[in-house]
Amino acid sequence: xxxxxxxxxxxxxxxxxxxxxxxxxxxxxxxxxxxxxxxxxxxxxxxxxxxxxxxxxxxxxxxxxxxxxxxxxxxxxxxxxxxxxxxxxxxxxxxxxxxxxxxxxxxxxxxxxxxxxxxxxxxxxxxxxxxxxxxxxxxxxxxxxxxxxxxxxxxxxxxxxxxxxxxxxxxxxxxxxxxxxxxxxxxxxxxxxxxxxxxxxxxxxxxxxxxxxxxxxxxxxxxxxxxxxxxxxxxxxxxxxxxxxxxxxxxxxxxxxxxxxxxxxxxxxxxxxxxxxxxxxxxxxxxxxxxxx
Amino acid sequence: xxxxxxxxxxxxxxxxxxxxxxxxxxxxxxxxxxxxxxxxxxxxxxxxxxxxxxxxxxxxxxxxxxxxxxxxxxxxxxxxxxxxxxxxxxxxxxxxxxxxxxxxxxxxxxxxxxxxxxxxxxxxxxxxxxxxxxxxxxxxxxxxxxxxxxxxxxxxxxxxxxxxxxxxxxxxxxxxxxxxxxxxxxxxxxxxxxxxxxxxxxxxxxxxxxxxxxxxxxxxxxxxxxxxxxxxxxxxxxxxxxxxxxxxxxxxxxxxxxxxxxxxxxxxxxxxxxxxxxxxxxxxxxxxxxxxxxxxxxxxxxxxxxxxxxxxxxxxxxxxxxxxxxxxxxxxxxxxxxxxxxxxxxxxxxxxxxxxxxxxxxxxxxxxxxxx
Ligand SMILES: Nc1ncnc2c1ncn2[C@@H]1O[C@H](COP(=O)(O)OP(=O)(O)O)[C@@H](O)[C@H]1O
Ligand SMILES: [Mg+2]
Numbered sequence: 256x257x258x259x260x261x262x263x264x265x266x267x268x269x270x271x272x273x274x275x276x277x278x279x280x281x282x283x284x285x286x287x288x289x290x291x292x293x294x295x296x297x298x299x300x301x302x303x304x305x306x307x308x309x310x311x312x313x314x315x316x317x318x319x320x321x322x323x324x325x326x327x328x329x330x331x332x333x334x335x336x337x338x339x340x341x342x343x344x345x346x347x348x349x350x351x352x353x354x355x356x357x358x359x360x361x362x363x364x365x366x367x368x369x370x371x372x373x374x375x376x377x378x379x380x381x382x383x384x385x386x387x388x389x390x391x392x393x394x395x396x397x398x399x400x401x402x403x404x405x406x407x408x409x410x411x412x413x414x415x416x417x418x419x420x421x422x423x424x425x426x427x428x429x430x431x432x433x434x435x436x437x438x439x440x441x442x443x444x445x446x447x448x449x450x451x452x453x454x455x456x457x458x459x460x461x462x463x464x465x466x467x468x469x470x471x472x473x474x475x476x477x478x479x480x481x482x483x484x485x486x487x488x489x490x491x492x493x494x495x496x497x498x499x500x501x502x503x504x505x506x507x508x509x510x511x512x513x514x515x516x517x518x519x520x521x522x523x524x525x526x527x528x529x530x531x532x533x534x535x536x537x538x539x540x541x542x543x544x545x546x547x548x
Numbered sequence: 549x550x551x552x553x554x555x556x557x558x559x560x561x562x563x564x565x566x567x568x569x570x571x572x573x574x575x576x577x578x579x580x581x582x583x584x585x586x587x588x589x590x591x592x593x594x595x596x597x598x599x600x601x602x603x604x605x606x607x608x609x610x611x612x613x614x615x616x617x618x619x620x621x622x623x624x625x626x627x628x629x630x631x632x633x634x635x636x637x638x639x640x641x642x643x644x645x646x647x648x649x650x651x652x653x654x655x656x657x658x659x660x661x662x663x664x665x666x667x668x669x670x671x672x673x674x675x676x677x678x679x680x681x682x683x684x685x686x687x688x689x690x691x692x693x694x695x696x697x698x699x700x701x702x703x704x705x706x707x708x709x710x711x712x713x714x715x716x717x718x719x720x721x722x723x724x725x726x727x728x729x730x731x732x733x734x735x736x737x738x739x740x741x742x743x744x745x746x747x748x749x750x751x752x753x754x755x756x757x758x759x760x761x762x763x764x765x766x767x768x769x770x771x772x773x774x775x776x777x778x779x780x781x782x783x784x785x786x787x788x789x790x791x792x793x794x795x796x797x798x799x800x801x802x803x804x805x806x807x808x809x810x811x812x813x814x815x816x817x818x819x820x821x822x823x824x825x826x827x828x829x830x831x832x833x834x835x836x837x838x839x840x841x842x843x844x845x846x847x848x849x850x851x852x853x854x855x856x857x858x859x860x861x862x863x864x865x866x867x868x869x870x871x872x873x874x875x876x877x878x879x880x881x882x883x884x885x886x887x888x889x890x891x892x893x894x895x896x897x898x899x900x901x902x903x904x905x906x907x908x909x910x911x912x913x914x915x916x917x918x919x920x
Contacts, residue, residue: 440633443600448647448694449621458646462637 286527292520311521320497321505321522328480328502331415335483336475338419340468343426348456351434368424372485379417379490403491407498410491414499417486418479425478426471433467434460473537477530502526551576551734552597552702557606559592559758567592567758569606577732579725583745584755585781590738593755594704597736599623611701626695627704631711632687634679634694641666641675644693665697669723685716696727703728703735709744721748742782746770754778774902776895779826785857787826788867791897794821801825801894805863807842812889822897829870831891834858840884846877860885 293311295304315321346364367375382389385402393401403410437460445455484503487493493500493508500508503526510519552574559567567589574580582590595601597608599620607614615623626647634643642649645662653661666672669689679687688708695703705724709717725748728735739745745752746766754761754769754777762774773779779787792803796819800810809825817823837843844860844867858869860883869885877883894903 438631438633440629440631441635443620444627444629444633444694445635445646446600446620447598447625447627448698449650450646451621454650459635 289520289523289527292516293524296517307517311517312525315518315521315525320500323497324500324502324505327411327499330411331418331483331499331501332476332479334411334415335418335422335479336472338415339422339475340426340471342419343423343471344430344464346423347427347430347434348460350431352452364427365424367421368428370421372421372482373489374485375417375421376486376489379413379420379486383413383417383490404495407495410495410499414483414486414490414501417490418483421482421486422475422478426475429467429471430464433464437463470537473533477533477537480526480533481530551578551611552736553607553609554593554597555607555609557593557596557608558604559589559596559601560604565758567596570758570760572753572760572763574734574736576734579728579735579737579748579750580753581737581739581745581749581751582753582755583739583742583749583781586740588755589758590740590755591706592758594627594706594736594738597623597702598625598627598704624701625704626698626700626702627706628691628695628708630707632679632691632708634687634690636679638678639675640671640677640679640682640690643679643690644671644697647694647698661697665693668696668727669693684712685720688712688716688720692724692727696731699731700733703733705735705737707739708737710739710741717744724748742784746782752782754781756781772902773826773893776824776826776900776902779893779895779902783828785829785868785870787828787893788832788865789895790825790827790862790865790867792823792825794819794823803842803863809841809887809892810889811892811894817903823903824895824897825887826893826895827887827891829857829868831888832867832869833886833888834869834871834873834875835884835886837882837884840886842885842887843882844885846879846881846883848879849875849877858883 291304294306294308296307296311297304346360350360370378380388383401383403385391385394385404390401401409403413441459442455445459450458481503483501484507487499487501487504488507491499493504502522506519506522506526509515509522513519552572554570554572554574557567557570558565570593582593584590592601596603597610599615599618599622603616607616609615610623610625635646638646641659641662644665645658648658648661662675663672666675669692671686671689671693674682674686674690679690682690688711691708708724709720712720721744724737737745737748739748749766751763752766752769753763756777762769762778764772769778769782773782773787776789780789790803790809792801792809794817795802795808796817798808798810800808801823802808803825833840842862844862847859847861847866850857850859855870855872856874858871858875858877860867860869862885867885875883895901896903
């Protein structure tokens with residue numbers, strides 16, 4: 256591997272400083288705080304923290320509510336990833352084949368990615384709200400059938416759909432780029448070899464998308480673990496009966512509503528390790544993916 | 549009967565017309581080379597035959613059937629692409645056998661045909677490799693094998709050798725011709741390289757800006773280029789051109805400098821008609837100063853080993869002469885040039901069309917295109 260060496264320069268340092276400051280203030284400092292909280296316990300009547308070792312972790316890991324949160328987080332991550340990626344792939348194929356109207360939604364489809372998660376959640380309130388949303392029409396036919404504050408599966412479905420909607424954009428861009436980087440002559444060669452469009456998709460496009468597919472799989476799963484807070488908070492608030500209490504939301508709920516800073520900090524450390532593991536997989540195995548040329 | 553007929557075919561992209569009223573018949577078993585500079589529409593013509601582009605107007609017939617509306621897979625053509633277009637995720641064997649797999653042939657038969665085809669192009673040892681693990685020449689062979697295995701009615705080649713180095717190019721050229729001589733499938737080969745075109749072709753099609761300039765055997769086109777464009781394009785180094793006008797009284801062409809170049813026969817053209825006189829570098833001969841048709845100054849001599857390229861200047865017009873002699877000439881020296889009258893080509897200065905050697909055509913009649 257070639258390396259570049261640079262001389263130290265004050266200008267470079269000055270230009271880097273704001274970014275480094277942001278990373279420090281919003282990542283390293285809170286992480287250090289979380290570590291501190293995770294291994295200590297605040298005394299009931301004040302008076303500083305005492306070192307408790309892995310006690311907080313033990314407590315978290317023996318809490319059945321925590322495991323149900325892990326379970327729903329995994330369900331949420333897999334469901335949004337599958338939904339978002341399959342939608343993205345279908346749309347990208349449409350755009351790649353330049354089916355009717357592709358220019359319009361090529362642009363339109365990229366917007367959701369720019370929308371912040373809480374805004375997505377709010378927007379989906381207009382869809383899912385049982386009294387006023389689009390889904391309220393179902394209730395005029397079958398009164399009381401749709402109520403995501405009452406039925407856990409409806410609440411989970413709602414956050415999955417909102418989460419997937421937000422993530423479609425990212426996968427779409429990558430799938431489209433990958434599809435368009437398949438040389439046209441390959442498709443033409445397959446057409447000359449007698450393969451119809453569907454056959455070409457199965458034999459040519461999908462296999463050539465494999466590296467992109469694995470990349471997006473990891474990115475999407477990571478994103479759905481970390482970027483789901485806003486959606487849950489605005490759409491379901493973790494309920495009903497903790498049915499949508501995703502790991503990232505539970506940290507907030509335990510920490511800032513339950514005032515269990517130490518438990519929440521331990522949970523953040525666990526979540527952080529999980530995301531780090533996924534990122535490691537991403538860099539280690541997927542960045543070094545098969546190169547075909 | 550012609551295997552492929554192209555009838556009055558026009559191709560436009562949006563508002564730009566890139567091919568206008570092209571007519572061409574390609575006979576059964578023939579090896580036709582389409583030759584022309586980059587961007588003249590060679591690939592487009594090939595892709596229109598293959599069905600990879602829509603025909604804007606006109607008809608393409610393969611084996612007597614109009615194929616305008618047929619999909620590529622229904623036309624029975626196989627194509628070798630310039631960049632080979634091998635499937636990168638498939639092995640060599642899978643690449644070669646893909647068409648058979650799509651056609652639903654049983655695995656056993658497929659395998660034996662893949663092996664036989666691979667053997668015929670010398671790929672037996674590479675069947676398990678991926679294209680990325682092959683050299684340029686080997687990839688080229690895979691592309692050939694992929695076309696051959698289908699036993700197509702028609703082979704289409706789009707500059708298949710242009711990505712190879714010079715030596716390999718000559719070798720593959722021979723191999724393509726050898727394969728053609730064996731299986732005798734109708735072949736259309738596109739190239740911008742005149743050596744490739746001349747050596748491979750039964751018949752050569754010279755294209756220019758989306759139209760066909762001339763069709764004929766390589767030798768016929770070399771001897772009787774139909775236009776100043778073809779004359780300048782075919783032959784290397786290129787033909788020399790000298791502007792002048794016809795003089796009936798003097799039985800020749802008077803060059804702009806006033807020099808007279810005598811012609812073989814009486815020109816049946818009006819006096820003063822503007823022409824371009826063409827002479828190939830290999831047909832002009834060096835003589836003593838004052839003893840030839842014209843005198844010229846030596847600019848530079850290039851040694852080629854077997855022959856020498858003499859770059860001369862005649863009244864600021866560069867003239868190139870190819871000679872097998874070893875003249876002792878320094879830059880700036882004056883030499884004589886002799887133009888044998890039978891070797892002189894004449895082209896109409898306005899239309900650019902050839903004025904036939906015997907000059908039998910009357911000027912007024914030359915408004916129709918000269919048949920080739
Ligand atoms: N898809 C296309 N859209 C617009 N113009 C095109 C397209 N394909 C080719 N052309 C134009 O048509 C002309 C002929 O192209 P091509 O047949 O590829 O030339 P060649 O193979 O002789 O180099 C070129 O001027 C090229 O720019
Ligand atoms: Mg081309």
